Amino acid sequence: MRLLARREHGAHELAYKLMQKGYADSEIKDVISECQRLGFQNDQRFAESVCRARIQQGYGPLRIQQELRSLRVEEALVNTVLQQEQDHWLDHAIAVKEKKYKKQDELTFVQVQKQKQFLLYRGFSADIIAMIFRE
Known part of the structure; x- marks a missing residue:
């Protein structure tokens, strides 16, 4: 419970942490299913939380998708979460570019x-x- 009180955790991540603490597989499965049943x-929610955090850090959909896969979130869930932001990726990319590079009139090829x-x-x-640099 303390793990879930601090931040969201994926089911696989939670199982891994419990396994490291020495709990048996059957206990881990029971605890995770009970936490899911109670809504803890x-x-x-975990995937949305990771996605929001990475967007705020300036990351794009491909990087977020890779991170969610490495956290073993289901592929369908990954696609759903990224699809929710589909209309905003261009705006996010422009904001990241403008934060890193100040606006200039003429840019060299390099x-x-x-x-x-x-x-x-x-x-x-x-x-x-490509859309950003066409503008």
């Missing part, structure tokens, strides 16, 4: 490539990046 643990690489590293797709 919810993978949907500067444009550097900015594109930065956005790719942050997890924005090539389509979104």
Whole structure:
């Protein structure tokens, strides 16, 4: 319960932490299903929480998708959470770019490539990046 009081945890993450503390597999499954039944643990809420936090940190959909996969969130849930932000990815990418690089009238080829690489590293797709630099 203390683990869930601090922040959201995914079911797999919670199981791993309980396993590290020495609990048996049957106990872990029972605890997780009881927490889910009572509403203390919810993978949907966990995925949304991770997504919101990473967006605020300036990360794009590809990077967030990879992190959620590494946290073993179900693929359907990952797609649902990212789809909720679908209309805002361009705005997020522009905000990240403008925060890192101040607005300039003329950019050299090298500067444009550097900015594109930065956005790719942050997890924005090539389509979104292309839209930014067309404007």
